[in-house]
Ligand SMILES: O=C(O)CCC(=O)C(=O)O
């Protein structure tokens with residue numbers, strides 16, 4: 651079911667599905683995002699559903715809210731997106747909001763999750779940059795700590811690989827090895843070695859440039875390539891929903907786990 655949507659030029663496995671949701675569904679989801687759940691970071695806003703992971707990357711068992719299940723998570727079943735993960739369904743969603751000029755520095759999502767991330771883009775298009783991981787890079791540098799806590803997920807945009815005393819190779823994040831254009835209402839799925847071997851990030855720019863079939867890995871899969879024929883994408887406010895399957899789930903009460911961040 652996913653095979654026709656595979657991004658052919660990239661290592662396995664990325665899948666891109668344009669128009670995964672309709673414009674009406676997009677509007678309905680945007681209206682449901684609770685305004686009182688945002689964590690404000692330096693250059694981004696973030697909320698976690700059903701809750702933020704504990705310091706041991708454990709999720710307190712709770713259902714996702716209906717507006718995240720329907721229609722998106724239900725539609726995942728048709729495509730078998732999470733059919734191979736331990737819970738065979740997403741149990742956690744991070745909602746990120748980027749205004750024009752905002753991004754997220756190169757990182758990997760880490761061991762708290764199964765190796766499947768499904769990202770629905772809302773509101774505006776953006777370019778996801780992919781970087782090869784280097785042996786010299788340490789886990790602490792690149793992994794999101796307890797999965798999604800604001801303090802470890804915080805950043806201010808593209809990498810500024812300025813020093814070498816952290817073991818970070820200068821070339822690591824200066825040039826992406828591939829770029830994926832994410833249109834509003836699209837779904838991007840990252841699995842397997844694409845999840846474990848690569849870093850991903852979004853440059854803090856007002857305009858994405860140099861967009862064409864050579865530079866954009868999923869160009870042939872785009873829903874509306876004509877929108878980017880002039881080689882640019884003016885960023886607008888984009889909200890992403892990143893669906894994941896958290897490996898460790900606990901039914902134990904909040905107090906015992908030492909949760910209580912939100
Ligand atoms: O907004 C995106 O598409 C990427 C977000 C991301 O990488 C993350 O939340 O870990």
Ligand SMILES: [Fe+2]
Pocket residue numbers: 757758759850
């Ligand atoms: Fe990420």
